[in-house]
Amino acid sequence: MSFSDDLSCQELVELVTDYLEDALTPSERDRFEAHLAGCAGCQTYLEQMRLTIDVLGHVTEESLEPAVRDQLLDLFRSWKRGDRD
Amino acid sequence: MATLVHFVIVDWTVQSSVGSMKLAVEALAGVPPAEDEARVVERLRAGDEGTFAALIDTYHGALLRLATAYVRDSAVAQDVVQDTWLGVLRGLDRFEGRSPLKAWIFQILVNTAKTCAARERRTIPLSAVWDASTTDVFEHAVEPERFVPADADRWPRHWASLPPGWGVAPEERLLSSETRSLVHAAIKALPPGQRQVVSLRDSQGWTAQEVCNVMQISENNQRVLLHRGRARVRRALERYLTGT
Numbered sequence: 001m002s003f004s005d006d007l008s009c010q011e012l013v014e015l016v017t018d019y020l021e022d023a024l025t026p027s028e029r030d031r032f033e034a035h036l037a038g039c040a041g042c043q044t045y046l047e048q049m050r051l052t053i054d055v056l057g058h059v060t061e062e063s064l065e066p067a068v069r070d071q072l073l074d075l076f077r078s079w080k081r082g083d084r085d
Numbered sequence: 086m087a088t089l090v091h092f093v094i095v096d097w098t099v100q101s102s103v104g105s106m107k108l109a110v111e112a113l114a115g116v117p118p119a120e121d122e123a124r125v126v127e128r129l130r131a132g133d134e135g136t137f138a139a140l141i142d143t144y145h146g147a148l149l150r151l152a153t154a155y156v157r158d159s160a161v162a163q164d165v166v167q168d169t170w171l172g173v174l175r176g177l178d179r180f181e182g183r184s185p186l187k188a189w190i191f192q193i194l195v196n197t198a199k200t201c202a203a204r205e206r207r208t209i210p211l212s213a214v215w216d217a218s219t220t221d222v223f224e225h226a227v228e229p230e231r232f233v234p235a236d237a238d239r240w241p242r243h244w245a246s247l248p249p250g251w252g253v254a255p256e257e258r259l260l261s262s263e264t265r266s267l268v269h270a271a272i273k274a275l276p277p278g279q280r281q282v283v284s285l286r287d288s289q290g291w292t293a294q295e296v297c298n299v300m301q302i303s304e305n306n307q308r309v310l311l312h313r314g315r316a317r318v319r320r321a322l323e324r325y326l327t328g329t
Contacts (some may be wrong), residue, residue, distance in 0.1 A: 021311075079174040
């Protein structure tokens with residue numbers, strides 16, 4: 001691969017999601033990985049993106065407002081009592 | 086309301102044969118095994134309130150965000166989600182488990198929201214709502230100032246200075262309650278499309294295909310929204326962890 005074919009760091013950061021989603025073509029993937037292999041900054045960036053995704057996986061949905069939750073549970077109870085059509 | 090809900094369920098039945106192939110494929114990834122789901126449905130039919138509570142705790146937020154995309158007005162969106170839950174309960178006896186429960190619930194939401202939007206003459210094409218954040222100006226994952234200018238002789242567009250590290254054992258710091266509430270706030274601050282995609286994909290573990298189906302967006306748009314949303318959350322974490 002000649003130097004001019006190399007990705008820049010700025011291009012790489014925009015391809016990170018496509019890379020992680022396996023949406024790059026084989027040749028794009030090769031260029032991505034070739035750049036990554038020699039670039040500490042982009043390795044750090046990719047690692048931080050992985051950590052970010054990991055934290056996002058530990059975030060739970062914001063809890064329901066208690067009033068809305070009670071209303072829905074009331075709905076369930078009245079359905080249960082026989083409003084089943 | 087009863088008439089609306091009935092219509093919604095009939096509508097689903099019509100659509101389900103079209104979607105069943107795709108949904109069957111989705112069922113292979115990221116959703117509870119069919120027998121677990123069958124048990125959930127059984128418990129709901131038996132009137133188990135805890136099961137229903139778990140269901141609303143899991144899906145209500147995402148349903149509300151989706152409803153808001155169709156009807157905008159938040160009070161109307163609340164009603165749409167409430168009608169959706171009613172539709173779910175009333176449709177339970179007819180739910181045959183050919184598609185994942187989750188997909189079925191969201192389809193009822195979409196049908197309810199569309200009916201409501203049409204009745205209120207407020208229909209906004211869904212794609213326009215999400216696309217607002219994908220078609221406007223290009224959004225950089227990392228601020229351009231952090232790279233060497235494009236016209237520089239040496240190393241154009243390469244890191245001007247390396248991104249600061251997040252320290253040793255960042256995993257532990259990242260899972261502290263303080264960091265998690267920061268991430269919560271960062272998600273909340275995302276534009277609607279990014280927020281919905283990031284929440285469903287990364288926090289709720291949906292597949293890309295499931296998100297595309299529910300939001301009615303292309304795979305490419307889904308990836309763009311995911312990319313931008315994750316990049317913003319990473320930036321918020323960076324600011325918090327490194328003070329930059």
